[in-house]
Amino acid sequence: MAQDIVGADITEQIREVIERFGNLVVDMADLDDADDLFRAGMSSFGNISVMLALEESFNVEFPEPMLRRDTFETVASIRRAVLQLLEQ
C-alpha cells in the first residue's frame, strides 16, 4: 500500500516522472530537489503532463486547491503534495 513507500522511493519516482514528462532543458541528475523546475525549462504543458503522470503513478488525484503552479515548482514541493495525498 501507499503508506509502505519509503520517502527515498517517492522522490525517485517523482524524479522519473519529471524526467519523462517534464520536457526539461537540463539533465534531471543535475537538479537538486529544491531547484525550480520551471527555470529548468518545464512549460505549462509539461507541468500538466507531469501532474497527470504523477496521478497515475501514485494513484492519487490532486484536489482543486493543489492545482497551482507552486505545487509543481520543485521536486520537494511535489513530494510534499504527494505525501499529503498518500496519507489521506
Place this chain on the structure above:
Amino acid sequence: MTAHVTLGTREQARDGAPTLEAFSRQLLASGILSPSGVDGVWVRSATFERITEAVQRSVTALGRGRYETIQVPPVIARATLERAGYVRSFTDLVGSVHVFRGSDQQHADLLRRCDAGTDWAAVLDPADVMLSSAACHHVYPMCAGRLPPGGRRVEVRGECFRHEPSSQVTRHRSFRMHELVFVGEPVDALTHRDAGLAEGLELLSTLGLTVEAAAANDPFFGRAGAILADGQRQDAAKYEGVAPVGDLPTAIMSANYAAEHFGAAFAIATAGGVVAHSSCVAFGLDRVALALLSAHGLDVDRWPVGVRQRLWQ
C-alpha cells in the same frame, strides 16, 4: 508593469444605474440588438453598427499608423487553431465547422433524417476549418520564419466564436474582436502589452466609460486549466479593462502577454534568431458598444457632446 494598471481607474458604482436586466430589456425594446432565436447570437441594428464602427476607428487611431492592417474571416484553418493550443486549453469554447462529403446514398440518409426530425448532423464530417476563436490567431502563421528587426505589428479585426451560451446580452457567442498585435523581441512584446493596456484604458475613459484594469486569467478548461490559469496569474500575463454594463462589471478589453507561446508554436524567430515573443491588446467591439450604451443611454444622438465628437468627428 503595475504602474499602468491604475490608469483610467475611477469610482465604479453609479447611483441609480439600472441593473443588467433592466438595461437588457430597454436595449431589446429599442431594437438596437435583436434576438436570433439562440442564446448568445444577436442581430445588430444600424445604430449598433454605427457605434462599433466608430470604436473601430478609435482603436485604429491608437495604432498611429505603426501597424499593418488586416481583416480576417470568421473561420480559421483547423491546423492553426490546433497549433495555437486553443483546442487543448479551451476545449469547451471551440466551434467546429462540419460539411457534407457524402454520396447520393448518404444524401438519401440525410433526407430521411430530416423528414424524421432526427439528427441529420450526424451525416456531416468535420471540415478543414473551424470557427475563429480570437482574431490574433490569424496573425501568427503569417509571421512564421525570421522577423524583420524591430518585429512586426499587425492590426487585425474579425468575427470570433466562443461556445459560451448565455441569455445575457453581454455574453455573445458570435462577436467582433479588434486587436493590436506585436510579435518580436521579448522585452518589446511586454512593453507593447503595457503601453497598449494604458492607452486602451485611456481611450475608453475618454469615451466616458468608468473602466478599471484587473489582473485576469483566460477560462482554460478543466483541471489542467486550473494550473494554466494559476500560471497566467503568477506571470501577470493578462489584464482586462472592466466597465459596467448595467450593474455587471464586464471585460471590454484585454491586454495579453503570451511570452514565447505563439512564437514557439508557429516557428517565429526574431531578427536575432531567438524564439519571438508576442502580445496583443484586444477590444471586444460589441461589449465596448454595450458599455457605451449603458453609460450614455440608448439614444446615441443625446450622448455627451465630447463623446460624440471623439467617436464621430
